[in-house]
Structures are given as C-alpha cells and as structure tokens.
Amino acid sequence: MMPLSWPLLSAYFLVGMLAIAFGKCPTQCRCTSLEVICSCKSGDSFILSEIPANHFTLSISNCKKVRIHGTPFNRGSFDRFVIQDSSDVYIADISFFGVILIRRLKFSNIANLTLGSLYNLKTDIFEMDNVTIAVLDRGVIPGIAELKEVRITDSHIGVIRTGALHFQHESLVDIIDTSMDHMEKNSTCIDQVQTFTIRNCHISSLDEDAINLMHVGKVVLSGTSIERLNEGSFLADSVGEMIIVRNVFSRVGSNAFYHMQNVVKLTMSENWFLHVEPNGILLYLEVVEPAFVIENNQFSCDCNLLWLYQDSGYHKLDKFFNSTCLAPETLAGISLKDVTPLITVMDQCLGFKAIDEKSYTTRNGYAQRNTTVRALSVNSGENLGSSSAMFVTIFMFGFLRFACI
Incomplete structure (x- = not known):
C-alpha cells in the first residue's frame, strides 16, 4: 500500500478542522463556508438550539414559528444575524458569552416578536423593521453591549416596561414610523448618545420620566402624534440641542416639559x-432667546390656556406669542398676541376673545370670510346667556367641522 503524500494528508487535516469549526448544519438550513441560510419552505416551525460557528451570515426566514433557546451562540463571530418574514418569533433568555461579535442584528417583517434578555451580546447595529412586539420587558436591550447604531422603523410596540430601552454610548438611535401604546416610567434611557430621533411616530401615553435624556448631543422629535403627556414625561439633563417640530399633542399635562432645564x-x-393643562409648557424661563426659540405653534384658545396669560415670564420669549389659535373656529389663525381671556366679574373664564373687534380671514382651509369676532365659550356646556345663544350655535357648528379635519 502506497503511503499517503503530504498534500493528501494536509487536505484530510483541513477537512477535519473545518468540520470541527463549522459544526453540524441545522435542519432546514443550507450551510456554506460563508453562510448559514435557514428557510421553512412550507411555513413550518423552526427550532434553533445549536449553530455552526465562524460564518459571515446567519439568516432565518419564511417560518410560521421560530424558537431560539439554550446556548446556540457560544463561539465565533458573525457579520449578520437576520430573522425575517416570519409569523411568530420567540427568543428565550439566552447568553452570547464566548461570541466575539455579531456586527448586525436585524429583525424584519415579523408579526409577533417576543424577546428575552440577550446577555453578553456584542453587536454594532441593532435593527427592527416592520415588527410587532406586545410587551418589551426590562433588561432586553440593556443586555446588548458595544452598540453603535439603533434603528426601529415601521414597527408597533405595545408596552415598553421600565428599563426596557437603555442606550448608552451609541452614535445614533432612530425610532421612525413606529407606534407605541404606553411608555412606563424610566422605560427609555438615552445616555451619552450623539443623536436621538423620534420621527413620524404615534405614542398613546407616557408616564412621568418616561424618556430620560442624559448627555445627548442632539434630540429630534418631529412629525409625531402624542395623545397624552403626563407631568415630567421628558427628563433632560445636559442636552446640547433639542428640536420639537411639527408634532400633534392631544393633551399636555401640567409641567409636562418642566424637567427640561438643562437643554442648551x-x-x-x-x-x-x-x-394644554395649567403650566403644561412650563419651562425654566431664565433661559431666553436665542437659546430657546418657541414660535409658530398652534393652540386651542380655551380656558385651559389661561395660565399662559397669567405668567408674565413667557413675555421674555418674544417669539412665543407669534403662535396662533387653532380653535375655536371663530379665532382660528389669530395670533396669541391679539386675543385675551374673557373673565366675568365673578372671575369665571368664559373663553377667549379678540382684543379688538375687527374683521379677519381664517387661514386653516376654511372658506374665506369676514366676521366680527365675539367672545365665545370654548366649553359648549357653559351658559352664556340668551343674548349669546346664536354665537354658541355658530361655535358648535365650527367645532364639529374642526374635529372632523
């Protein structure tokens, strides 16, 4: 029998080492030297408890159910780990101890995602796109270390528990086109992040101190509707720049922005x-323009806005009163400088009126018309007397039109 040549021995040795390194290829997966691609062709369930290491890509897609448990990630590194186009994904509390790095972790097009704590996970980029999460529990995201970028887009998150979102030392955190039902107290902590953005989102309610901003370079809240801001919903400490533009705030509780004193x-x-409830936009008024620019906003000019005219501190912000009335229709488009509360001799607020009775043109898409501005109650249940009955009728008609826009 001829002895084996050195090249052949080397080949056998290399194959053996590769087999040890790669491990067994999981069922329903195709493994190459670069990729592990797993797909449920008939929409079946997929269970991952062990994977081969040292591949560039791990992808799981088109499964009815995906279950990941045990310690499937215990060595090596990945360029990408992607779970996509699946109905129900459950990831138990798992440890990534021994994994050098997963550079990009992405969840995409998942109808129901349940995440446990991801201990010792080191990843550069964390992404969720078109994902639904009923409850985001405490300790899920904080288990991820060395994050550089976080992107949550086109998703829905039901309840964000206290301590669920804790981002530290990242360069970029973006939450875009995403709805959130409720954010608990201290649910979102943004610490030493360069840029934090919430854009085109919908948030139903935020508890006190729901969003904590500490040592953040730039914060952008834009194009977002927030149904309820409670007292101190935003806590800002050492924020370089904060931009709040083109949002809709349905109800702003007292002192909702009070804890934003350390914004440059x-x-x-x-x-x-x-x-807006009393002192709903209360700020530290010793900080004046140009550091604070508050202008061109629109308010419901009703008795809830009375505090604005009672606190002389807001007059330090020259551009603040460049804002206009959004409602009632009879005052729509009029500058806050040109309206005043209507107070009776019994100190009862009946609404707002124009300072001077004059003709004006509404600007919010209504037909162009001239009218004499009269004092109207914003609260339709108020009794203004028989002499004002006609104006109450006009107001109610206008209010209904406004509410349907």
Missing part, C-alpha cells in the same frame, strides 16, 4: 397643542 438650545415650532 431648544427649538419648539409648528406644533399643534389641542389641550
């Missing part, structure tokens, strides 16, 4: 404030 530069413009 604030721009708040082109927002709609439908209902």
Whole structure:
C-alpha cells in the first residue's frame, strides 16, 4: 500500500478542522463556508438550539414559528444575524458569552416578536423593521453591549416596561414610523448618545420620566402624534440641542416639559397643542432667546390656556406669542398676541376673545370670510346667556367641522 503524500494528508487535516469549526448544519438550513441560510419552505416551525460557528451570515426566514433557546451562540463571530418574514418569533433568555461579535442584528417583517434578555451580546447595529412586539420587558436591550447604531422603523410596540430601552454610548438611535401604546416610567434611557430621533411616530401615553435624556448631543422629535403627556414625561439633563417640530399633542399635562432645564438650545415650532393643562409648557424661563426659540405653534384658545396669560415670564420669549389659535373656529389663525381671556366679574373664564373687534380671514382651509369676532365659550356646556345663544350655535357648528379635519 502506497503511503499517503503530504498534500493528501494536509487536505484530510483541513477537512477535519473545518468540520470541527463549522459544526453540524441545522435542519432546514443550507450551510456554506460563508453562510448559514435557514428557510421553512412550507411555513413550518423552526427550532434553533445549536449553530455552526465562524460564518459571515446567519439568516432565518419564511417560518410560521421560530424558537431560539439554550446556548446556540457560544463561539465565533458573525457579520449578520437576520430573522425575517416570519409569523411568530420567540427568543428565550439566552447568553452570547464566548461570541466575539455579531456586527448586525436585524429583525424584519415579523408579526409577533417576543424577546428575552440577550446577555453578553456584542453587536454594532441593532435593527427592527416592520415588527410587532406586545410587551418589551426590562433588561432586553440593556443586555446588548458595544452598540453603535439603533434603528426601529415601521414597527408597533405595545408596552415598553421600565428599563426596557437603555442606550448608552451609541452614535445614533432612530425610532421612525413606529407606534407605541404606553411608555412606563424610566422605560427609555438615552445616555451619552450623539443623536436621538423620534420621527413620524404615534405614542398613546407616557408616564412621568418616561424618556430620560442624559448627555445627548442632539434630540429630534418631529412629525409625531402624542395623545397624552403626563407631568415630567421628558427628563433632560445636559442636552446640547433639542428640536420639537411639527408634532400633534392631544393633551399636555401640567409641567409636562418642566424637567427640561438643562437643554442648551431648544427649538419648539409648528406644533399643534389641542389641550394644554395649567403650566403644561412650563419651562425654566431664565433661559431666553436665542437659546430657546418657541414660535409658530398652534393652540386651542380655551380656558385651559389661561395660565399662559397669567405668567408674565413667557413675555421674555418674544417669539412665543407669534403662535396662533387653532380653535375655536371663530379665532382660528389669530395670533396669541391679539386675543385675551374673557373673565366675568365673578372671575369665571368664559373663553377667549379678540382684543379688538375687527374683521379677519381664517387661514386653516376654511372658506374665506369676514366676521366680527365675539367672545365665545370654548366649553359648549357653559351658559352664556340668551343674548349669546346664536354665537354658541355658530361655535358648535365650527367645532364639529374642526374635529372632523
């Protein structure tokens, strides 16, 4: 028998080493030297408990159910780990101890995602696109280390528990086109992040101190509707620049923005404030323009806005009163400088009126018309007397039109 040549021995040795390194290829997967591609061709369930290491890509797609448990990630590194186009994905509390790095972790097109804590996970980029999560529990994201970028887009998150979103030392955190039902107290902590953006989102309610901003370079809140802001929903400490533009705030609780004292530069413009409780936009007024630019916003000019005219501190912000009335229709488009509360001899607020009775043109898409501005109650249940009955009728008609826009 002829002895084996050195090249052949080397080949056998290399194959053996590769087999040890790669491990067993999981069922329903195709493994190459670069990729592990797993797909449920008939929409079946997929269970991952062990994977071969040292591949560039791990992809799981087109499964009815995906279950990941145990310690499938215990060595090596990946360029990408992607789970996509699946109905129900459950990832138990798992440890990534021994994994050098997963450079990009992405969840995409998942109807129901349940995440446990991801301990010792090191990843550069964390992405969720078109994902639904009923509850995001405490400790899920904080288990991820060395994050550089976080992107959550086109997704829905039901409840964000306290301590669920804790981002530290990242360069970029973006939440875009995403709806969130409720954010608990201290649910979102943004610490030493260069840029934090919430854009084109919908948030139903935020508890006190729901969003904590500490040592953040730039914060952008734009194009977002927030149904309820409670007291101190935003806590800002050492924020370089904060931009709040083109948002709709349905109800702003008292002192909702009170804890934003350590913002170097604030721009708040082109927002709609439908209902603002007393001192709802209370700020530290010793900081004046140009550091704070608050202008071109729209308010419901009702008795809830009375505090604005009672606190002389807001007059330090020259551009603040460049904002206009959003409602009632009879005052729509009039500058806050040109309206005043209507107070009876019994100190009862009946609404707002124009300072001077004059003709004006509404600007919010209504037909062009001239009218004499009269004092009207914003609260339709108020009794203004028989002499004002006609104007109450006009107001109610206008309010209904406004509410249907």
